[in-house]
Amino acid sequence: MSTLYSFAPEIWLASGPVITAALGFRYSTRMAVIRLQNGGLFIWSPIALSDKLRDQIDALGPVRHIIAPNHRHDSFLAEWATAYPQAQLHAAPGLAEKRPDLSFSSTLSNTPQADWQTEITQSVVGGNSITTEVVFFHKASRTTLFTDLLQQFPKGWFRGWRALVARLDLMTEPTPSVPRKFRLAFRDKTTARKALKKILGWPTKAVVVAHGDPVTTDGAAYLDQAFRWLKIRSR
Template identity: 55%
Template sequence: MLKPFGREIWTADGPDVVAMLGFHYPTRTAVIRLSDGDLFIWSPVALTNDLRAAVDALGTVRYLIAPNSLHHVFIADWKRAYPDARTCAAPGLQEKRKDIVFDAVLDSARIADWSEEIEHVLMPNGITSEVVFFHRESGTVIFTDLIQQFPARWFSGWRAIVAKWDLMLGPEPSVPRKFRMAFTNRRAARASLERILEWPAEKVLMAHGTPVTENGQAFIKRAFGWLMA
């Protein structure tokens, strides 16, 4: 259920979710245990009894993170299960999910509660502004949708053609073409990327794709080489 990914960080894969036009996307969450035992839940997936038991065995759920305006489907279920947890959302999600009262909007400002252990940077994008995180203890950078990769036969028919055009089926995770085109403010995007590249990344995790377990900073440079050019 929970798989260790590094020091004080675990992942769990949830069920596939149907998005627009019938595209199926896998789901993944990351659980980070802070030094005080509190848990930081990134992009919550469907909360099953087994997952809840595994999470509770690690510590106290304190933060529920919606890292962009697309990854929010299950956060209300987690809030009901953990009413004392703080919900934190990327810009734009509060307007979309008026049924949830978010405790904080994640811009590029530091969050005192976890800033010594987890840093974050906002990457504005026309599709969805995404908050990218760095967990110092494990050396892990966490993207959500800005970097993706699917198995070659994940999609079929015309969807496979679209996915190939969108650079979602490459040999390693990359930035989909639609997101590249949606970085209309390239200067702001480069500034965010420069901050990300300052992190001593060893690993890279994303919601949809094969995690990178070594040479993380070099991988990020390759993935965003088109933006740096």
């Protein structure tokens, strides 16, 4: 059962149920909750909404914004939209077309919404044929939030041929890494590098990822190393 815990000032994390994706690959899930200065809650990459989790969320404040940071993290949006009909639902580019059953208030861009623009900034990482991901930075805690572009699974998480694929895909590295399939999917590296330049300019202390353990210190240096392969320009 999901339990919300404090990660940094005004930001909480919770791990959700393991979900099974294509070809039987199992993925851990994680969400973040940021309490804005006006008391409203910013829900990033929502996980399954249990009664216990809902009670913990409601104790923090009213849910104002529900964020789907890429078009792959939509499994639990409907239940959150039903539970919090007053909240605004925000979609990463491409998700609204995938989920016509949901009513989105906005499509996320490089410009933060007015409700959080002084507290959270964001960068749309485009140019990838798998997904377009919106990366967020919470200024007060100096925490950067990644969804699928950084992943890490412990040794033994995958079994059999899936373990081999995961290792070759860089999914089981010692620290969260960009999976090889995502690296190859960056068809427009100029667009990706522009987004990365913005992200690397943030004074990141901690990095939270949806699939893997958070990086809690020297986040800026860690991100610089994690994306060093993308900064190398081909001659």
